[in-house]
Amino acid sequence: MQKIILLFLFIFIFHQAQAQQFKVQGLVTTNEPAQKATVSLLELKRTTITDSAGKFTLDKVKAGIYYLKVSMLGYRSLTVKLDLKKDTTLAQLKLESLDENLNEVVVTGTQKEVNRLESPVPVEIYTAKFFKKNPTPSIFDALQNVNGVRPQLNCNICNTGDIHINGLEGPYTMVLIDGMPIVSSLSTVYGLSGIPNALVERIEVVKGPASSLYGSEAVGGLINIITKKVQNAALFSADAMATGYGEYNADLGFKLNLNKKVSFLTGLNYFKFGNRVDHNHDGFTDVTLQDRISIFQKWNIDCKKNRLFSLAGRYLYEDRWGGEMNWNKSFRGGDQRYGESIYTRRFELIGNYQLPIEEKIFLAFSLTDHDQDSRYGTTSYIAQQKIAFGQLTWDKKIGINDLLIGTALRYTYYDDNTPATASKDLVNSPEKIFLPGIFIQDEIKVAKTHSILAGLRYDYNSVHGNIFTPRLAYKWSVNEKNIIRLNAGTGFRVVNIFTEDHAALTGAREVVISNELKPERTYNVNLNFLKKIYLKNGSFVGLDLSAFYTYFNNRIIGDFDTNPNEIRYDNLDGHAVSKGLTANVDVAFSSGLKITAGLTYQDVGFVEKGIKQQQILTEKFSGTWAISYKINQLNLGIDYTGNVYSPMRLPLLGDLDPRRPYSPTWSIQNIQLVYDGFKNIEIYGGVKNLLNFTPNKGTPFIIARANDPFDKNVKFNAGGQVIPTADNPYGLTFDPSYVYAPNQGIRGFLGVRLTIK
Incomplete structure (x- = not known):
C-alpha cells in the first residue's frame, strides 16, 4: 500500500x-x-x-x-x-541579411570605403564563407566558383596558371592584396597559388576598365584580396584538410594584443603534396608535387582620432616539380630524365598610414622581392623581380564633388638569364622601370538618384613614355531595388613574354619575337544592371546583369599554328575584341536554402587581314553555382558547388596531330557536408570532381611525344619542319601546352576547423 x-x-x-x-x-x-x-x-x-x-x-x-x-x-x-x-x-x-553582400562596404571600385549599392563602379564581393563551400588550399583554386573568373592551367607538367576575367588572359588581370599591386608579372604566374584562404576576409572583383585608378595593368579587370582585419580576427584558429590524392593543407592563426593600441595577427600556411600519380599512363606526373610554406603577419596600431595605421608582411617558399615518374633532383637541368623544377622565394610588405592632420590623406606603400630558380628540362630560367610602390591620396569633399587626388611612384627591377634582359651585344642588362603617375577622380551627385564619376590618370613610363588613361562612370539609382551603371575607360599594357607566358619556357618550341613589341592599348565599356526582389514569403532574389566590350590595338598574340616548332610573338596586324554578357543570380529562401548561380557568354577573338579567329583556350559559355542548405536540427550544412565550360580551341602541333582541336564541354562538381555541433569546432568532408572528369578522356594523349621529351629521335628537314617517321607518324615534337582542365579525378576530402573567439 x-x-x-x-x-x-x-x-x-x-x-x-x-x-x-x-x-x-x-x-x-x-x-x-x-x-x-x-x-x-x-x-x-x-x-x-x-x-x-x-x-x-x-x-x-x-x-x-x-x-x-x-x-x-x-x-x-x-x-x-x-x-x-x-x-x-x-x-x-x-539575423543575417538575405542580401548581405549588397550592403557590404567595398573599396576596390573607387579606392574609398563605400556601400556597394552606392558605388558607381560595379563590384562583386565574395566572402571567406563563400569559399568555404568548396575548401581549397589557395586563392588560385578557390576562384573556380566565381562567375566569369577562371583559373587557367598553362602547363601539364608544372601546373602553373593565371586568372582569366571575361575571357581575357591572366596578364590583363591585376591582382591586389589590400589594394596594393604586388601580385604582377612574374608572380602572376608563380605567386598566386601561394596565397592561403585563411588570410582572406573577402575578395572584391571588378570586371572591366580600372586603369585610371590602378594603373596600366588593370585592363580586363582586377581582383582585390582583402586580408583579415586584426580586430575582427579570432584569438586562435586552425584549419587542417587532407584529400584522397594525398594533399595536405594546414592553416594556423592567432591574434595577440600587446597593449590597448597595438595588436597583431599571425598566420601560417603549409601545403604538401608528395604523391606521384600517373593515372593517364603517359609516364609523367598528372599533378605537380608541391611543398609550400607561407608566413603572414599583420599589425594594427590605433592612432589618435581613430586614424588608420596597418602594416603587413608575408614570406613564401615553394618547391614544386613535375615530370617523368622516375625523375629526381639529381636529374635537374639535365637531359636524362625530363622534369620541370621551380624554387620560389617571395617576400611582401604592405602598409597604409593616415597622416596625423585634419585632412584625410593616406600614404600606402608596398615592397616585394621575388626570386625564382627554375629548370624546364634543360632550359634554365633564373629570375629576380623587385617592386617598390608608394601612393599618396587625398580624400576631399567639396559641395557636390567627392574628390580623390593622388600621386604614385612604382619602381620595377627585373633580371633573368634570358634574352629579355640582354642588350644587343648580349651583355646582361637588368630591366629598371620607373613609373611615376598622378590621378584625379571626382564623383558628382548631380541629383538624388544620379551620379557621375570621372577620372584621369597620367603615368610616365621610363621606357615607353607618356600614358593617359581616362575613365567615366554613370550610376542611376532608379529606386532602392533597381540600379543601372555604365563604365568606360582605356587601358595600356607593356608585355614581358618570359614573365607572363609560361609556354615561352617549357617544351621544345623555339620562341621567336618577330619585331620590337609595341605596348597594347585598349578601350573598354561595361553596362551593369542590379535588381533586388523581395518575395512575400520572406525570400530574396538578387539579379546582377552585365554587358562588356573591350577593343584592342597592338594586341600581342602568341602564334602556335604557323610553325609547330615555334611560338611567334608579334603585335597583331589588325584588332582584337572581347565582348559578352554575364548574369549572376542570388536566391535566399527564408528557410535557409541559398542558391548562387552565374552564367557568362563571351566572344573573344582577333581579326587579322579580315579573318576572325577565336582566341585559344577561351570558352564561349561558362556557368558556376553554389547551393547551400543548413539542417539546424542536425547541425549539418550541405554545399553543392560546380562549374561548366563550353568547348575551347586548343593548341595543336600541326595538321597531323591526332588530338581534338576543341575541348569537350566539361564540368567539375563537388559536394560537402559540414557539422558544427561541437563548441568552436567544425568538421567538414565531401567529394571533389563528382563526375570524375579528366582531360585525357577522349583523346589519344595529352603531352605530345612524352616518350621522347628531349626530341632526340625527332627528324627535321632543311626548313626546320618535322619529318613524320615510323617512330613519329604524326610529325610532333615534345609539348605539354595542350591543357585546359585539371588532371585530378574524383577524390574525397576531410577537414576540421577550430576557432576560439
Missing part, C-alpha cells in the same frame, strides 16, 4: 512540474534592433512580434523542448533549440 501511495505521489509531483509555466524573452537584432520580427514556438504554434527595441516575450509556456524560429522580411530565418526548465532570457539573436 505504501508503494502505491508513493507512486501516485511521484506521478502527481511530475505532473505539477510539467504543468508549471515559464516565460521566454529575448532580443532580436540585425545591425540594429529588429522591429516587427516574427518569433514563433513551432511546436505550440505560438507567435509574437518584437517591439521597437527588438525585444519579445512569450509567457505561460510549459516546460519542454521547443524550436524557436525568428523571421523578418529581407533576413534569413533563425531557428534555435530551447530546453525550457525555468524562465529563460535568450542572448542576442542576430
Whole structure:
C-alpha cells in the first residue's frame, strides 16, 4: 500500500512540474534592433512580434523542448533549440541579411570605403564563407566558383596558371592584396597559388576598365584580396584538410594584443603534396608535387582620432616539380630524365598610414622581392623581380564633388638569364622601370538618384613614355531595388613574354619575337544592371546583369599554328575584341536554402587581314553555382558547388596531330557536408570532381611525344619542319601546352576547423 501511495505521489509531483509555466524573452537584432520580427514556438504554434527595441516575450509556456524560429522580411530565418526548465532570457539573436553582400562596404571600385549599392563602379564581393563551400588550399583554386573568373592551367607538367576575367588572359588581370599591386608579372604566374584562404576576409572583383585608378595593368579587370582585419580576427584558429590524392593543407592563426593600441595577427600556411600519380599512363606526373610554406603577419596600431595605421608582411617558399615518374633532383637541368623544377622565394610588405592632420590623406606603400630558380628540362630560367610602390591620396569633399587626388611612384627591377634582359651585344642588362603617375577622380551627385564619376590618370613610363588613361562612370539609382551603371575607360599594357607566358619556357618550341613589341592599348565599356526582389514569403532574389566590350590595338598574340616548332610573338596586324554578357543570380529562401548561380557568354577573338579567329583556350559559355542548405536540427550544412565550360580551341602541333582541336564541354562538381555541433569546432568532408572528369578522356594523349621529351629521335628537314617517321607518324615534337582542365579525378576530402573567439 505504501508503494502505491508513493507512486501516485511521484506521478502527481511530475505532473505539477510539467504543468508549471515559464516565460521566454529575448532580443532580436540585425545591425540594429529588429522591429516587427516574427518569433514563433513551432511546436505550440505560438507567435509574437518584437517591439521597437527588438525585444519579445512569450509567457505561460510549459516546460519542454521547443524550436524557436525568428523571421523578418529581407533576413534569413533563425531557428534555435530551447530546453525550457525555468524562465529563460535568450542572448542576442542576430539575423543575417538575405542580401548581405549588397550592403557590404567595398573599396576596390573607387579606392574609398563605400556601400556597394552606392558605388558607381560595379563590384562583386565574395566572402571567406563563400569559399568555404568548396575548401581549397589557395586563392588560385578557390576562384573556380566565381562567375566569369577562371583559373587557367598553362602547363601539364608544372601546373602553373593565371586568372582569366571575361575571357581575357591572366596578364590583363591585376591582382591586389589590400589594394596594393604586388601580385604582377612574374608572380602572376608563380605567386598566386601561394596565397592561403585563411588570410582572406573577402575578395572584391571588378570586371572591366580600372586603369585610371590602378594603373596600366588593370585592363580586363582586377581582383582585390582583402586580408583579415586584426580586430575582427579570432584569438586562435586552425584549419587542417587532407584529400584522397594525398594533399595536405594546414592553416594556423592567432591574434595577440600587446597593449590597448597595438595588436597583431599571425598566420601560417603549409601545403604538401608528395604523391606521384600517373593515372593517364603517359609516364609523367598528372599533378605537380608541391611543398609550400607561407608566413603572414599583420599589425594594427590605433592612432589618435581613430586614424588608420596597418602594416603587413608575408614570406613564401615553394618547391614544386613535375615530370617523368622516375625523375629526381639529381636529374635537374639535365637531359636524362625530363622534369620541370621551380624554387620560389617571395617576400611582401604592405602598409597604409593616415597622416596625423585634419585632412584625410593616406600614404600606402608596398615592397616585394621575388626570386625564382627554375629548370624546364634543360632550359634554365633564373629570375629576380623587385617592386617598390608608394601612393599618396587625398580624400576631399567639396559641395557636390567627392574628390580623390593622388600621386604614385612604382619602381620595377627585373633580371633573368634570358634574352629579355640582354642588350644587343648580349651583355646582361637588368630591366629598371620607373613609373611615376598622378590621378584625379571626382564623383558628382548631380541629383538624388544620379551620379557621375570621372577620372584621369597620367603615368610616365621610363621606357615607353607618356600614358593617359581616362575613365567615366554613370550610376542611376532608379529606386532602392533597381540600379543601372555604365563604365568606360582605356587601358595600356607593356608585355614581358618570359614573365607572363609560361609556354615561352617549357617544351621544345623555339620562341621567336618577330619585331620590337609595341605596348597594347585598349578601350573598354561595361553596362551593369542590379535588381533586388523581395518575395512575400520572406525570400530574396538578387539579379546582377552585365554587358562588356573591350577593343584592342597592338594586341600581342602568341602564334602556335604557323610553325609547330615555334611560338611567334608579334603585335597583331589588325584588332582584337572581347565582348559578352554575364548574369549572376542570388536566391535566399527564408528557410535557409541559398542558391548562387552565374552564367557568362563571351566572344573573344582577333581579326587579322579580315579573318576572325577565336582566341585559344577561351570558352564561349561558362556557368558556376553554389547551393547551400543548413539542417539546424542536425547541425549539418550541405554545399553543392560546380562549374561548366563550353568547348575551347586548343593548341595543336600541326595538321597531323591526332588530338581534338576543341575541348569537350566539361564540368567539375563537388559536394560537402559540414557539422558544427561541437563548441568552436567544425568538421567538414565531401567529394571533389563528382563526375570524375579528366582531360585525357577522349583523346589519344595529352603531352605530345612524352616518350621522347628531349626530341632526340625527332627528324627535321632543311626548313626546320618535322619529318613524320615510323617512330613519329604524326610529325610532333615534345609539348605539354595542350591543357585546359585539371588532371585530378574524383577524390574525397576531410577537414576540421577550430576557432576560439
